[in-house]
Amino acid sequence: MAVTLDQHLSAGGIEPGLARLLAVVADACADISALVRRGAAGEILGALESENVQGEVQKKLDVISNDLLIEACAKAPALAGMASEEMDTIHPVRPVSAEARYLLLFDPLDGSSNIDVNVSIGTIFSVLPVAADAPREATEADFLQPGRNQAAAGYVVYGPQTTLVFTTGQGVSAFTLDPKTDQWLQVTDAVAIPRETKEFAINASNMRHWAPPVRGYIEDCLAGETGPRGKNFNMRWVASMVADVHRIVMRGGVFLYPWDAREPNRAGKLRLMYEANPMAFVIEQAGGASFDGFGPTLDAKPTGLHQRVSVMLGSAAEVERLQALHEKALAPA
Ligand code: P6P
Numbered sequence: 001m002a003v004t005l006d007q008h009l010s011a012g013g014i015e016p017g018l019a020r021l022l023a024v025v026a027d028a029c030a031d032i033s034a035l036v037r038r039g040a041a042g043e044i045l046g047a048l049e050s051e052n053v054q055g056e057v058q059k060k061l062d063v064i065s066n067d068l069l070i071e072a073c074a075k076a077p078a079l080a081g082m083a084s085e086e087m088d089t090i091h092p093v094r095p096v097s098a099e100a101r102y103l104l105l106f107d108p109l110d111g112s113s114n115i116d117v118n119v120s121i122g123t124i125f126s127v128l129p130v131a132a133d134a135p136r137e138a139t140e141a142d143f144l145q146p147g148r149n150q151a152a153a154g155y156v157v158y159g160p161q162t163t164l165v166f167t168t169g170q171g172v173s174a175f176t177l178d179p180k181t182d183q184w185l186q187v188t189d190a191v192a193i194p195r196e197t198k199e200f201a202i203n204a205s206n207m208r209h210w211a212p213p214v215r216g217y218i219e220d221c222l223a224g225e226t227g228p229r230g231k232n233f234n235m236r237w238v239a240s241m242v243a244d245v246h247r248i249v250m251r252g253g254v255f256l257y258p259w260d261a262r263e264p265n266r267a268g269k270l271r272l273m274y275e276a277n278p279m280a281f282v283i284e285q286a287g288g289a290s291f292d293g294f295g296p297t298l299d300a301k302p303t304g305l306h307q308r309v310s311v312m313l314g315s316a317a318e319v320e321r322l323q324a325l326h327e328k329a330l331a332p333a
Helices: 005-009 016-042 060-073 112-117 204-209 212-226 241-251 272-285 316-330
Strands: 047-051 057-059 079-084 102-110 121-129 152-158 162-167 172-178 183-188 199-201 234-236 254-257 289-291 311-314
Touching: 005 016, 005 172, 005 183, 016 060, 016 102, 016 121, 016 152, 016 162, 016 172, 047 060, 057 060, 057 112, 060 079, 060 102, 060 112, 079 272, 102 112, 102 272, 112 121, 121 241, 121 272, 152 241, 152 272, 162 241, 162 272, 199 241, 204 212, 212 316, 241 254, 241 272, 241 311, 254 316, 272 289, 272 311, 289 316, 311 316
Parallel strands: 079 102, 199 234, 199 254
Antiparallel strands: 047 057, 102 121, 121 152, 152 162, 162 172, 172 183, 254 311, 289 311
16 A cells, blocks of 8 residues: 555654645645546636736636645644745734744746646645744745745646656655555655756747857757767657656656847746755755756845745756856856
């Protein structure tokens, strides 16, 4: 009989308030999975008139998923506040419990442009500790911590299977949702990303806009076995970060959404606090690496809740090669 998520969370080694919070997040994601699976039958596809703080048109399921997570997690005693891609400002939990220890950040439905065309999407979440003088009502400043501080992070991918992958800093575990019982059943508690790979994930239509280190790296991969890499590469791009990262978590690879010249004043497309940081924590805990063009993603010092960042993550050997190319480009001539 497979280990259930509840058994895994109560087996010890995870602070009880955090374990309870993770169980609440997982239950909310099981509800989101049921909604996603219904699709058009549930009259929940399509876009709203509204835009989120990113200026992106909101899908009905974006807002439904966001509200579902807020409502479910507000009841978790360990929570002092929440932040979401879909909300301009933080959502303090009121009244704050004496047991409040954590802040929860999430992208409730990442890849939502894929919803209406039935391609995998996902939820990404990050758990940060509250400041030492807690419990008190959370402020936005409490959230602006480097990803290295995370107490937990993970994602749920709503694909052919619904799979939860998360870490609390002691390795990475994966669970699959059994739709018959709504139970999360453990697939592995020791995810390990191969150091080497022959697969990269990037939106190649932006090639002419990339900085030289990224362009050089991809050109070397495309040159194949007769080029500097001495091996042929394969390319994947789902345009749903959760799906692309999950493939890398399960079989290796490298994912890039780097800075590009289309918006030179923007560090990247993806958001640091609730996309890059949680994914970087999972990837590092599974033996991979994550780089933001200047240093490890998890060391980036946040200046804003919705700030964007360049993302290069996955198999360690490839991320190290990208870091070396960036350092060489920055080195004095
Ligand atoms: P593009 C989805 O909108 C997302 O935020 C990530 O999930 C995904 O990796 C990326 O944007 C896709 O961006 O420019 O290829 O559509």
